[in-house]
Amino acid sequence: MSDAFDFENSYAYLIYRTVRVLRRQFMRLASANGLELFPEQWFVLVRLVKQPGCSQSDLGRDFDDRPSMARALRNMEEKGWIKIQADPEDGRKNQVFPTKKGSEIYQLMATVVTEERKRMFKKLSAQDFKNFKRIIDQIYEESLD
Numbered sequence: 547m548s549d550a551f552d553f554e555n556s557y558a559y560l561i562y563r564t565v566r567v568l569r570r571q572f573m574r575l576a577s578a579n580g581l582e583l584f585p586e587q588w589f590v591l592v593r594l595v596k597q598p599g600c601s602q603s604d605l606g607r608d609f610d611d612r613p614s615m616a617r618a619l620r621n622m623e624e625k626g627w628i629k630i631q632a633d634p635e636d637g638r639k640n641q642v643f644p645t646k647k648g649s650e651i652y653q654l655m656a657t658v659v660t661e662e663r664k665r666m667f668k669k670l671s672a673q674d675f676k677n678f679k680r681i682i683d684q685i686y687e688e689s690l691d
Contacts (some may be wrong), residue, residue: 555568557685559588561682569585572584572585572588572604572659573664574659575655575658575662579652579654579655579658581654581655583651583655584618586609587618587621587627588659589650590605590619590622590628591627591628591644591648591651591655593608594628594643594648595649595652598644599641599642600641600642601639601642602615602619602630602642604690605642616623619642622648625647627644627645627651628642628644629642629645631643636684
């Protein structure tokens, strides 16, 4: 019986494998800097520094997992990294802001992540990244159908 499915060259497997190793690497970097910071929390901090006051529901929609996002935000608020407050224009919504501590974590990790990216991506060209983004965006778009 021949196996027509080439697991090791499956795009889904290659993406999954890469995501797992990047996740572990990020957590090692955070831990080496004295932080228990998960990639999802990092993405939230980046978004909040760039767009303070965005809604909790927008964050949940961005990361496609509202219940997990609500838990992550509660955890981040307990650690003092973010502040969640009622939207003054719509009391049914919550706005999320980085705290001073959250902004400091962002600054520290932005430097660490930038340096690690330089190391990891040194053999890749700008065209490689353009091609990768085009391909991964196409896969994402087609997956939504």
